[in-house]
Amino acid sequence: MGAAGHYSAVASRLSPGGIAIGIDRDAEAVRRAMEKHKLGGLAPSDVKVELVQGTIGELERVVERLGLDEVDRVLMDLGLSSDQLDDPERGFSIQRSGPLDMRMDTTLELTAAEVVNHYSAAELSRVILEYGEERHYRRIVEAIVSARRRGPIRDTAELAEVIANAVPGGRGRIHPATRSFQAIRIEVNGEAEQVRGGVEQACRVLKTGGRLAVITFHGLEERWVKDGIKPYTRSAGHSEWFMRRIGDVVKPDAAEMRRNPRSRSAKLRVYEKQRPGAGERD
Ligand SMILES: C[S@@+](CC[C@H](N)C(=O)[O-])C[C@H]1O[C@@H](n2cnc3c(N)ncnc32)[C@H](O)[C@@H]1O
Structure with missing residues (x-):
């Protein structure tokens, strides 16, 4: 969730009645998002807002505790937030x-x-x-x-x-x-275990046709994401359903890097959960 920029952007595109779950392990990030929500700046009023202090390594448990069996989309924006980096304390x-x-x-x-x-x-x-x-x-x-x-x-x-x-x-x-x-x-x-475990859980908790989007900031994160996806790929023999990367790797353009120099090393990858034969595509 961090400063909830992506959260708000996603929540504003949901259909009425949609549920936007925000997770951060940092209590301060959750507190700030709750504050924003109270002031009405987080999501449209017809979207259900769920803000959770927790880790992506417990994603399935978070979803289950909210009474849900599966989710349509997962977005993971990994690493540190500017709020964390800029606070010397x-x-x-x-x-x-x-x-x-x-x-x-x-x-x-x-x-x-x-x-x-x-x-x-x-x-x-x-x-x-x-x-x-x-x-x-x-x-x-x-x-x-x-x-x-x-x-x-x-x-x-x-x-x-x-x-x-x-x-x-x-x-x-x-x-x-x-x-x-x-x-x-x-x-x-424990970021290596968190990312690997979180990505594995995201694959399981997505509905068929659902998508996982991950933003990484360095090569190690990319490796952990790939490790998390791997058991659920077709080539690993996962056949009931499988994850497939769709689209190109998205990187910030020059204007975004000027506006936000910390986006410099960001890479966005999207994976789709597919069933054999049912709408398979790249
Ligand atoms: C890059 S920031 C997210 C920025 C956010 N997308 C925004 O729009 O402001 C990453 C956030 O993820 C949180 N985080 C990192 N690893 C986590 C994990 N394993 N579980 C839960 N939150 C995590 C950090 O505490 C931080 O607030």
């Missing part, structure tokens, strides 16, 4: 110092501080290599381990500095800690 920002938090759901136990200050060197290496695809991961882990011997790394500014000093080369347009921050955030929020 959430600890996602490299530019402005904040606590080592990075939890999308602030009731979760695992924080960035735990990963940075208490993970073993081997665990840190796994995280930064696997989720950051960072080729300098060895130097970075060595630097973190050596810095924390002098005392815990206290905030995002200190972490960014430790990492920047560990990697060779000057500071280009992208901060040298960007990949490591992404990696730690993915670990803290």
